[in-house]
Amino acid sequence: MVEKFAGKVAVVTGAAQGIGAALALGLARRGCNLALADIDTAALAATAAQARATGVHVSEHRLDVSDPGAVAQFPVTVLDHHPRVNLLFNNAGVALMGTFEQVSLEEFEWLLGINLFGVVRMTKAFLPVLRRQEHAHIVNISSLFGFISPAGQAAYCTSKFAVRGFSEVLRHELEETGVAVSCVHPGGIRTGIAAHARRSQAVDPALAEAAVARFDTLARTTPEEAAARILRGVEAGQSRIVVGPDAKLFDWLQRLLPVAYWPLLKRLVQRPQGAV
Numbered sequence: 001m002v003e004k005f006a007g008k009v010a011v012v013t014g015a016a017q018g019i020g021a022a023l024a025l026g027l028a029r030r031g032c033n034l035a036l037a038d039i040d041t042a043a044l045a046a047t048a049a050q051a052r053a054t055g056v057h058v059s060e061h062r063l064d065v066s067d068p069g070a071v072a073q074f075p076v077t078v079l080d081h082h083p084r085v086n087l088l089f090n091n092a093g094v095a096l097m098g099t100f101e102q103v104s105l106e107e108f109e110w111l112l113g114i115n116l117f118g119v120v121r122m123t124k125a126f127l128p129v130l131r132r133q134e135h136a137h138i139v140n141i142s143s144l145f146g147f148i149s150p151a152g153q154a155a156y157c158t159s160k161f162a163v164r165g166f167s168e169v170l171r172h173e174l175e176e177t178g179v180a181v182s183c184v185h186p187g188g189i190r191t192g193i194a195a196h197a198r199r200s201q202a203v204d205p206a207l208a209e210a211a212v213a214r215f216d217t218l219a220r221t222t223p224e225e226a227a228a229r230i231l232r233g234v235e236a237g238q239s240r241i242v243v244g245p246d247a248k249l250f251d252w253l254q255r256l257l258p259v260a261y262w263p264l265l266k267r268l269v270q271r272p273q274g275a276v
Contacts, residue, residue: 005231006031009082013065013122014092016043019141019186022227023089028054030231035078035085037063038092057082065092065118066110072121075129085129087234089139090119093159100154108155115159120166127179136179139234140167144187144247147254148265171239182233183240186226187247220244 010027014020016038024036028051036051038044041062048060059081064070078085096103096111119140130136145153146160167183174181221244233241242248253261 004235005087007033008086009033009035009084010087010089011035011037011078011085011122011126012089012091013037013063013118015047016040017047019223019226019230020089020091021047022223023091023230024048024051025054026224026227026231027051027087028056028058031056032087033057033082035059035061035082037061037065037074039064065122066113068121071118071125074122075125079129084133085126086133086135087137087139088122088126088130089141090122090163091139091141092118093141096155097152098155099152103155108158111155112159112162115156116162116166119163123166123170130179131177134178137234138167138170138179138181139184139230140181141184141186142167144185144244144250146183146185147247147251148261150262150265180237180239182238184230184233185240185242185247185251186221187242187244187250188220220246 005027010032012020012024012027012034015024015034015036017040020038021043024034024047027034031054033056034048034051036044036048036058037060039062041060044060044062048058051058059078061074061077063074075085093115094111096107098107123138123140127138130138140163142163143156143160145157146164149157149161164183164185167181171181171183226243229243230241242251250261250265253264257264
């Protein structure tokens, strides 16, 4: 199936900035109406205003995807503003600095509540709405860290590997329906996710700052470039969408050395223990 966006309605979470905002604007320029969600209402309003300037209908919603009640009610709210939903982009996500020993279980659960259960709950809430359409599409944002598992990323990798597995199961279960499923694996994208990552109290502040600086150096792909690649992949009906040269490289490396890639990866990124 080749996805066409004009005249459709897309729900985008994490739409206030980064990839989410770029996706919203890319969809708007393709004639897609939008229901945009984020907890940062000020930044979300700015994204929504830019999208409206293209002439499409845009609704904006404050939503915490880790809140089960709010997510369960969200389809009703969206359908108060739009006649239907054709596409769901599960993009909202957070990061957490620290090794498994350094982070608390509460911090680990906080990240999973957004990165994993946000995706699961949003999909559960919107799937009946999507099933009403002849063709619909779910797009889940995983990560390069849904392929590889660098030290210091226990919580984040757990969430992104799980999103990848959830997306694959969902795709298989829905293969006889009109609902397609794509899983997106971005590499280093120039967003604020590293700078805004929650930091465990056990992490050395100097190491944390060095990790953010290193991420900024390694991140080569802009949110706009990432969004363009994602939308091309969705248009083409691709099940797996790999974004950025680094993601393509490490996807290849993991396939070549599935249990032995870490020594090479460690030399490539020179990532100290406990850093993001």
